[in-house]
Amino acid sequence: MTTDFHDVSTFDGYRPGDLVRARPVFVSQLSGAAGAWQVVYASANSRSELIPASGIVLTPEVVARPGDTAILVYSPGFRGLGGICTPSQLLAIGAEPDTTGIAAALARGWVVAIPDGQGLGITGGGPHTFLAARAGARTVLDLARAVYRRADLGVAVAPVLAWGYADGGRAVAAAGELHPWYAPEVDLRGVAAGAVASDLAALAPAFSRGRGAGLGLAALIGLSHAYDQLPLRDVLNEAGQRAAMEAEHLTGSELLERFPQPVSHWCREPDPWNDHWWRRVLELETLAHTRPVIPLHLYHGSADAIVPVSAGRRTLIAYRQRGTQVSWREYEAGHHATAASATGDVLARLGETLTGPPPRERARPSGEGEHASRP
Incomplete structure (x- = not known):
């Protein structure tokens, strides 16, 4: 539509x-x-x-x-x-x-x-x-x-x-x-x-193989789009690059059905999350910094x-x-x-x-602000 x-x-x-x-x-x-x-x-x-x-x-x-x-x-x-x-x-x-x-x-x-x-x-x-x-x-x-x-x-x-x-x-x-x-x-x-x-590192086991493998591939694609200034897709092998092009247009149920293989199947290394750039992105996407x-x-x-x-x-x-x-x-x-x-x-x-009181009436966390929240 x-x-x-x-x-x-x-x-x-x-x-x-x-x-x-x-x-x-x-x-x-x-x-x-x-x-x-x-x-x-x-x-x-x-x-x-x-x-x-x-x-x-x-x-x-x-x-x-x-x-x-x-x-x-x-x-x-x-x-x-x-x-x-x-x-x-x-x-x-x-x-x-x-x-x-x-x-x-x-x-x-x-x-x-x-x-x-x-x-x-x-x-x-x-x-x-x-x-x-x-x-x-x-x-x-x-x-x-x-x-x-x-x-x-x-x-x-x-x-x-x-x-x-x-x-x-x-x-x-x-x-x-x-x-x-x-x-x-x-x-x-x-x-x-x-x-x-x-x-996000806590999701790696469930997203790397089994029922959640398709979500692992989706995570690689979604995060690489969010941080497209970084060479994140370099972890994918040739088959992975082709799979990513197809997966970009699929719903969640279609992803799970189409890509049941372990995430490592689509990657150059067995553990793509341990790549230098991926470790940086996972760190940036960690919640509860502030x-x-x-x-x-x-x-x-x-x-x-x-x-x-x-x-x-x-x-x-x-x-x-x-x-x-x-x-x-x-x-x-x-x-x-x-x-x-x-x-x-x-x-x-x-x-x-x-x-409760609106946010402006609550005390702001000491020492926390834009510099602490920005990725």
Whole structure:
């Protein structure tokens, strides 16, 4: 469903968070949505260069009363590097695979804004920058800015909440870290992030072979797009280069089916993650370098075979060591079941943060700021 609406050939005169264009769409899967707009807006990549991004903004049938209303920026898990996997387009054609959390947030009277993420939605912008949390964080915060700045979407200014799962969880967690210097005008009150690994090296075993091997190849491709100024793709052999060209256009399910081979099959060396440049990128993409000034809720499934719960617990410890106001919930379930089971708890936790003081009234972490957050 990529059309001229998603084709941005000129991009002069915009700043991150500016809305480039919007159009109303019908979302047949969400009876609780009074209105829906696909949007194209300005954001920035991991080098702070201006880029176009896309998403969708949904308004509820009944807006919550003042004090309970919010703009929820919802960042779903990995859907693919390309193909028909863009959230805003899946909703517009009635093919979104998981609307549970979106519907529940609309039922609370919240506006829901869903970023497609860097590399998805915009014509010629792919592949998706899978696992590049700091690039994803910018699309999260800039979509909140875009909603703030355009009254013709019919959305009143309200406190902002952010929620994401797995890859989307990493993006919203990073948004909490970048927020004080990147988008301080956004009234971000709370973040909920599920199945988050602060250290990407913790994912290497699950992503290198077995059921997650296709995700390992996707990680190589997504991160190499986010950091395309580095020679990251040099780790791929000739077969890997051909596989990468094909994988850039595939959804998540297609990736898992098409590339079951161990990641080492596509690489020059058995352990591509140990390459000098890759070690540098994994370090840059580690979360919990700084303390978010807003409350953070983390949750994880104890039987998660994709993102090990041990990685989630280490994320919790890392944030606690920074002095973050963080809560934790563990579910006796696997990766996908946890995503569904946690919906009620997550929305309740986020709802509690609406009564707290806005970020500008909280003490800023001593010695932390833009220099500490930039990759």
